[in-house]
Amino acid sequence: MPVELTYEPHVVPPRTGPRSLSALQEEVLALKREKNAVILAHNYQVEAIQEVADFVGDSLGLSYQAQAAQADVILFCGVHFMAETAKIVNPGRTVLLPDLNAGCSLADSCPAPRLAAYKAANPRLYVVAYINCSAEVKALSDVICTSGNAVQIVNRVPADREILFVPDQNLGQWVSQRTGRPMQLWPGSCYAHVQFTVQALEKVRLRFPGAPVVAHPECVQTVRDLADEVCSTELMVKFAREHSAREIIVATESGMLHRLRREVPDKTFIAAPTDSCACNDCRFMKMNTIEKVRDALRSGAPQIEVPEATRHAALIPIQRMLDWSRR
Ligand code: 13P
Ligand code: SF4
Numbered sequence: 001m002p003v004e005l006t007y008e009p010h011v012v013p014p015r016t017g018p019r020s021l022s023a024l025q026e027e028v029l030a031l032k033r034e035k036n037a038v039i040l041a042h043n044y045q046v047e048a049i050q051e052v053a054d055f056v057g058d059s060l061g062l063s064y065q066a067q068a069a070q071a072d073v074i075l076f077c078g079v080h081f082m083a084e085t086a087k088i089v090n091p092g093r094t095v096l097l098p099d100l101n102a103g104c105s106l107a108d109s110c111p112a113p114r115l116a117a118y119k120a121a122n123p124r125l126y127v128v129a130y131i132n133c134s135a136e137v138k139a140l141s142d143v144i145c146t147s148g149n150a151v152q153i154v155n156r157v158p159a160d161r162e163i164l165f166v167p168d169q170n171l172g173q174w175v176s177q178r179t180g181r182p183m184q185l186w187p188g189s190c191y192a193h194v195q196f197t198v199q200a201l202e203k204v205r206l207r208f209p210g211a212p213v214v215a216h217p218e219c220v221q222t223v224r225d226l227a228d229e230v231c232s233t234e235l236m237v238k239f240a241r242e243h244s245a246r247e248i249i250v251a252t253e254s255g256m257l258h259r260l261r262r263e264v265p266d267k268t269f270i271a272a273p274t275d276s277c278a279c280n281d282c283r284f285m286k287m288n289t290i291e292k293v294r295d296a297l298r299s300g301a302p303q304i305e306v307p308e309a310t311r312h313a314a315l316i317p318i319q320r321m322l323d324w325s326r327r
Contacts, residue, residue, distance in 0.1 A: 009204050010271035010279040012257045021051065024290050028052045031297040037096075038071040039293070040086070042078035043233040044255035044285040049077045049293055056259055058234035059085075059131045060148040063322065066090055075296060076304075079104045079284050084135050087304045088311050088318060095304040098292035102284045104132050106218075109188030110167030112136035118164070125184070126161035128154060129317065130168050132190075135306050137166065139313035142320075147217050148232035149325035150175045156324050157181070170194070174217040174224060192282045193218035195274040196251050198226055204273050208247050211270065214239050215251035223251060233259070240264045254279040255286075 021029070029052055032039060040062050041053035050056050055065045059082060066074055066086035073094045076083035081104055083097040110133055119125060119140060129141035130150070138144060145153040154175050157163055163181060165172035167188030176183050196219050205211070214236050215227035224230045229239050233256055240248055240260050250256055251272035260269045271279035296302065306314070 008278060009207055009273060010254065010257075012261050012269045012271075014268060015261050015265040019051070022048070022290075024048075024294060025052050028290065028294050028297065031294065032075070035073050035297055035300075036071050037073035037075050037297060038065075038069050039075045039077060040065050040069075042082060042255075042285065043259045044253040044282055045077045045288060046255065046286065046290070047258040048290040049288060050255070050258050050262070052290075052293070053077065058146065058148050058232045060146040060232070060325065061234055062086070063089060063131070063146070063318070066095075067322065069093060073297075073300070075293065077288050077293060078102070079107075079282075080304075081107045081132055081134060083304045084306060085131060085138075085318065087306050088135060088138070088314050089322075091306075091311060094300065096296045096300070097302055097304055098289070098296045099287040100302040102287040104284055105191040106130065106132040106167050106188050107134055107137075110134075110137055110186055112140060115140050115166060115186075122164070124162060125164040126157055127164050127166060128157065128183075129166050130171055131318075131321075133167055135310050135314045138317055139310050141166070141317045143324070144317045144321040145175075146232060146321075147171060148234055149321065150217070151178045152325050153321060154179045154181055154183075168218055170220055170224075171217045173221060174230060190218040190282075192253060192280055193251075194220055195280055196220070196223045196272055197275055198222045200273045200275050201226060201249070201251065204249060204270060208249060208270055210245065211247040211249050212243060212245050213249045213251060213272065215272070219251055227251065236260065237263045240267060240269070252280075253282045253285060255281075 039053045067089040087095040127141040163183035166186035169185040172185040212228035
């Protein structure tokens with residue numbers, strides 16, 4: 001029996017020419033110069049923000065950029081844990097986040113007091129924390145990882161230590177399978193990535209036969225198993241550049257398609273659908289708008305602050321990650 005898509009797929013065709021900036025974007029660029037600011041943006045930000053950013057990338061690339069930033073102000077266009085990480089690695093800068101409510105369901109799924117209690121009951125555990133967690137959780141962890149370096153990081157954990165992976169059970173399961181390292185998994189997940197299903201992907205594949213699927217490791221195992229490649233958002237750019245296919249199905253947040261179109265302008269990208277929608281937005285990432293970026297630069301707020309004792313303790317596992325995975 002033929003399977004029908006109940007909505008039109010979200011297709012981003014090859015880019016035909018350069019886009020001119022809006023008056024608001026020009027205002028942001030002028031303010032950026034006036035305030036001596038650098039704009040760091042995650043791959044999931046809206047296109048208008050990506051276009052004015054000095055750097056657009058994944059959590060790992062953004063962490064390195066934040067640590068190296070010399071500007072007085074880091075305007076971080078992403079979610080709270082990312083801006084907090086920037087403040088931890090570069091405390092001398094003013095770090096702004098356009099919308100302080102831009103959180104993360106994964107970070108919320110692991111409250112620090114619960115992790116502290118679990119560690120107290122299981123003192124031998126080596127805690128590997130996905131960067132999508134609060135500064136307080138980082139401060140309780142042995143090493144941090146991102147989706148871009150998780151395999152590399154877990155491979156460096158001393159062989160005689162049992163690992164507790166927090167807070168994403170899907171990424172943790174994927175890393176465990178890739179490394180062969182058994183680990184305890186904290187029961188957290190990304191509310192957006194778990195909405196991708198095999199059923200929805202198979203429907204869109206009928207429309208684009210032959211198009212490979214690239215999926216983020218925060219997706220559930222059945223989706224990861226179906227994918228041709230599972231990787232971080234930064235590595236999706238590499239995959240798109242190197243694969244011979246002209247059309248690629250992308251199972252991650254829809255902002256990624258802007259970055260892909262800019263970096264690989266001659267290919268067509270299709271957003272992987274969910275069971276109810278043609279694409280998948282993270283409601284937290286999309287809280288930042290170009291208007292809020294302008295307002296943050298104008299007013300110097302909202303600022304990210306991290307208590308010094310927490311910052312100091314959280315820097316240790318972050319620095320360990322940066323040292324273990326230097327590109
Ligand atoms: P990346 O580091 O792969 O960009 O992932 C960040 C994230 O929040 C994915 O949901
Ligand atoms: Fe967090 Fe998921 Fe949004 Fe990434 S996409 S910031 S993991 S809620």
